[in-house]
Amino acid sequence: MAYVKAFVVGGLLCAIAQAAMDLTKANPAIIMVSAVSAGAILSGLGLYAPLVEFAGAGATIPLPGFGHTLVTGMLEDAAQWGLFGILTGGFKAVSAGLLSAVLFGYLMAVLFNPKG
Amino acid sequence: MTKANIREQEAYSAFLEDFRPKRATLRNIVVAFFVGGLICTVGxxxxxxxxxxxxxxxxxxxxxxxxxxxxxxxxxGLGVYDKIGSFAGMGAALPITGFANSVVSPAMEFKREGFVLGVGAKMFQVAGPVIVYASLSATVVSILKLYVF
Amino acid sequence: MKFHRRGKSTCVFEQMPVLVSAAAVVGPREGKGPLGAEFDMVYSTTLLGEASWEKAESKMLRQAVDLALAKANLDESDIDFLIAGDLLNQIISSAYMAREYDIPFLGIYGACATMSEGIGIGSLLVAGRFARYVIVASSSHHDAAERQFRYPTEFGHQRPPTGQWTATAAGAVVVGVKGKGPRVEAVTIGRVQDLGVSEPNDMGSAMAPGFADTVWRHLQDMARKPEDYDLVLSGDLGRIGSLIGRQLLRNKGIVIDEIHQDAGVMLYDPSPEVGAGGSGCGCVASVFSGKLWKELYNRQYRRILLVATGALHSPTACQQGESIPCVAHAVSIVSE
Incomplete structure (x- = not known):
């Protein structure tokens, strides 16, 4: 059942992004930026956490999950340190994703050449 | 001067309406749903x-x-993800695998300009805006959450 | 003093320059297309054994020049001027190609209109008796253009149906004072047209007005009708731009539907990747040099009008919200 939920929710998020791109004719970068910001806002409204609860990876793997993780991390540290926590908590929470992107990105650039 | 004025531009834009091809929007949405869903299922x-x-x-x-x-x-790196991306659009771009694609593709592409000014400088050419706006929006949301609501 | 100009923008040659030879080389995708058999050389990879797309493009251009020289039985030393252009910043493919030859070099930029601009300038040099032979070449490379104008080549994104596929191709033509081959009768230099289209993924719509304007002016200046031509070859309006261009001309009372073909449409089989058709300097250059030159040489056509159209934008200009200025140059060519 967890797989079905992940499939449907993850798929729906992608379908919404695709619809937004096709209907507004915006370029992919703008859609990705909007998606990640939408995730942060939904997280602030307290809507994204239940979605993660419900769909697991279906909600964390798409980009809005990245915005949600940032907000969650900021608020977690802020609970302890106040405003200062916003500075420390965000990137701590997304560190794994970002550092993996840099490390694996660099590794792949060393190993492979673009095929065109 | 051969640059059209606003009225001519609007007339031409209206004239173009008849020629505008339909985007395969429905097909694109369905494909994005299935491919995006599949990637999340793997996750x-x-x-x-x-x-x-x-x-x-x-x-x-x-x-x-x-x-x-x-x-x-x-x-x-294997040269597969760009094909998934051109097939599935946001179904491939929105999952975090697509974020990785947006980091790795410029890193590979600009290796020919060297490891500092090529790989290093261009790696976040596409993904940079995502990180910038994710940080900004998350900060604003968190501050609002802490002090306003 | 007598001037050889008709109307506002058409140069007419009393002694017509000869297109002595032509050669076209293309990449793998173009080789698999409907015109695959027409090209002199089809590469099996897009890198051509070079270290970068840019180097590959330059090599392709050099190959086209060498082949055109060989076909004309001419040596480097017989050529007075080399005229070339491409899509990359500072037309590097052409410059790096030109450093391989001991020929005075004129680099030109007309985006996809480069080939007809070059044939026009070459013909003027020859007709003005400033040169015995001029070689004209232009090229484009899909991946080199992609990373410069759009995204890194391995970035996964969907192309809109109005988008065009930059051709990996090069063409070269030798223009001479004498010899056997099709002759250049007249050249119409286009005006830059900008009707406010600012979407770089919709170049057909942007370029069609330039195409229509130049065709119309050419016919006016020459006091001719479309029926006087067996073929109007545009390069590269694509499928959508072709329809727009024809309609714009129809609105001026000129019907070219029967005789019009577009190099961008001819080069590839339809597919979602290719979108509206091919584009890039190399597209019309290779279609003309590979197919049309031969057909003119064999007198399959009496007279054709080559109208290459170029979108003269850059990513910087588009990001700053500018619209796309476009130009088209027409070359009227008759078989011997």
């Missing part, structure tokens, strides 16, 4: 597997995204 599989190894939920999520980033990066 769920990774998550479930990690948790059977006794890793707590929060760490399991972190590790899952890291593994999915690797998968996206590796498929980009």
């Amino acid at each position: 769920q599989g990774v998550l479930t597997y990690i948790m059977t190894r006794g890793i707590p939920l929060k760490q399991a999520y972190v590790l899952t995204s890291s593994i999915m980033v690797f998968a996206g990066a590796f498929l980009t």
Whole structure:
């Protein structure tokens, strides 16, 4: 059942992004930026956490999950340190994703050449 | 002067309406749904597997995204992910594997300009805006959450 | 003093320059297309054994020049001027190609209109008796253009149906005072047209007004009708731009539907990746040099009008919100 939920929710998020791109004719970068910001806002409204609860990876793997993780991390540290926590908590929470992107990105650039 | 004035531009834009091809919007949305859903299902599989190894939920999520980033990066290196992307659009771009693709593709592409000014400088050419606006919006949301609501 | 100009923008040659030879080389995708058999050389990879797409493009251009020289039985030393252009910043493919030859070099930029601009300038040099032979070449490379104008080549994104696929191709033509081959009768230099289209993924719509304007002016200046031509070859309006261009001309009372073909449409089989058709300097250059030159040489056509159209934008200009200025140059060519 967890797989079905992940499939449907993850798929729906992608379908919404695709619809937004096709209907507004915006370029992919703008859609990705909007998606990640939408995730942060939904997280602030307290809507994204239940979605993660419900769909697991279906909600964390798409980009809005990245915005949600940032907000969650900021608020977690802020609970302890106040405003200062916003500075420390965000990137701590997304560190794994970002550092993996840099490390694996660099590794792949060393190993492979673009095929065109 | 041959640059058209506003009225001529509007007239031409209206004239073009008859020629505008229809985007295959419905097809694109359906494909994005299935491919995006499939990638998330794989992510769920990774998550479930990690948790059977006794890793707590929060760490399991972190590790899952890291593994999915690797998968996206590796498929980009093999020259496969751009094909998935041109087939599935946002179905491939929105999952974190697509984020990895957007980091790895410029890193590979600009290797020919060197490892500092090529790979280093261009790596976040596409993904940079995502990180910038994610940080900004998350900060604003958090401050509002802390002090306003 | 007598001037050889008709109307506002058409140069007419009393002694017509000869297109002595032509050669076209293309990449793998173009080789698999409907015109695959027409090209002199089809590469099996897009990298051509070079270290970068840019180097590959330059090599392709050099190959086209060498082949055109060989076909004309001419040596480097017989050529007075080399005229070339491409899509890359500072037309590097052409410059790096030109450093391989001991020939005075004129680099030109007209985006996809480069080939007809070059044939026009070459013909003027020859007709003005400033040169015995001039070689004209232009090229484009899909991946080199992609990373410069759009995204890194391995970035996964969907192309809109109005988008065009930059051709990996090069063409070269030798223009001479004498010899056997099709002759250049007249050249119409286009005006830059900008009707406010600012979407770089919709170049057909942007370029069609330039195409229509130049065709119309050419016919006016020459006091001719479309029926006087067996073929109007545009390069590269694509499928959508072709329809727009024809309609714009129809609105001026000129019907070219029967005789019009577009190099961008001819080069590839339709597919979602290719979108509206091919584009890039190399597209019309290779279609003309590979197919049309031969057909003119064999007198399959009496007279054709080559109208290459170029979108003269850059990513910087588009990001700053500018619209796309476009130009088209027409070359009227008759078989011997």
